[in-house]
Amino acid sequence: EVQLLESGGGLVQPGGSLRLSCAASRFTFSNYDMSWVRQAPGKGLEWVSAISTSGGYTYYADSVKGRFTISRDNSKNTLYLQMNSLRAEDTAVYYCAIRLPGPLWGQGTLVTVSS
Amino acid sequence: DIQMTQSPSSLSASIGDRVTITCRASQDIRNDLGWYQQKPGKAPKRLIYAASSLQSGVPSRFSGSGSATEFTLTISSLQPEDFATYYCLQHTTYPWTFGQGTKVEIK
Numbered sequence: 225e226v227q228l229l230e231s232g233g234g235l236v237q238p239g240g241s242l243r244l245s246c247a248a249s250r251f252t253f254s255n256y257d258m259s260w261v262r263q264a265p266g267k268g269l270e271w272v273s274a275i276s277t278s279g280g281y282t283y284y285a286d287s288v289k290g291r292f293t294i295s296r297d298n299s300k301n302t303l304y305l306q307m308n309s310l311r312a313e314d315t316a317v318y319y320c321a322i323r324l325p326g327p328l329w330g331q332g333t334l335v336t337v338s339s
Numbered sequence: 340d341i342q343m344t345q346s347p348s349s350l351s352a353s354i355g356d357r358v359t360i361t362c363r364a365s366q367d368i369r370n371d372l373g374w375y376q377q378k379p380g381k382a383p384k385r386l387i388y389a390a391s392s393l394q395s396g397v398p399s400r401f402s403g404s405g406s407a408t409e410f411t412l413t414i415s416s417l418q419p420e421d422f423a424t425y426y427c428l429q430h431t432t433y434p435w436t437f438g439q440g441t442k443v444e445i446k
Contacts, residue, residue: 326388
């Protein structure tokens with residue numbers, strides 16, 4: 225069964241940076257597009273970003289474009305999300321997701337942007 | 340962007356009731372739709388994929404139907420552990436988009 229383990233969340237001040245990681249296992253990571261999805265406290269789910277199998281194509285939600293960068297290291301079976309210029313509204317649980325017919329994701333990592 | 344309109348936003352139901360939740364897509368998404376259940380403090384759990392395929396281990400009282408722009412999640416006989424929030428997700432194109440969620444509460 226697919227395993228996705230997010231890490232790197234924490235408390236950061238507005239304007240700060242954070243890098244999230246997602247360690248993938250029990251599937252051939254390099255064969256699948258991957259995404260990040262987030263959920264602000266008490267709110268619904270929001271897709272954030274996606275990356276193609278080789279990393280050659282990336283996609284971003286308008287709300288994070290120019291501030292967040294998605295990347296992957298297929299040799300390490302790891303997905304990343306570099307988050308810069310963080311805002312209070314970026315506070316959320318961040319999930320990494322595998323693009324399947326019905327995407328699957330991990331347990332998430334909490335990012336809190338606050339002074 | 341494809342808009343997903345989920346209804347109702349909440350409902351109250353009794354144990355044993357049949358419950359139906361609907362998602363409408365603003366354009367054809369084929370069968371690229373999943374249904375997810377979320378309980379407080381937990382990650383969403385996939386129930387249905389490809390619009391109508393039941394995730395392994397999910398009780399058969401859950402079923403999904405539909406294609407193109409109209410989709411339905413049905414719980415045939417509501418059980419105590421089914422009280423949760425349910426979301427649909429279209430993943431045919433980026434940006435993926437979610438329904439607003441349906442909170443199923445005890446009557």
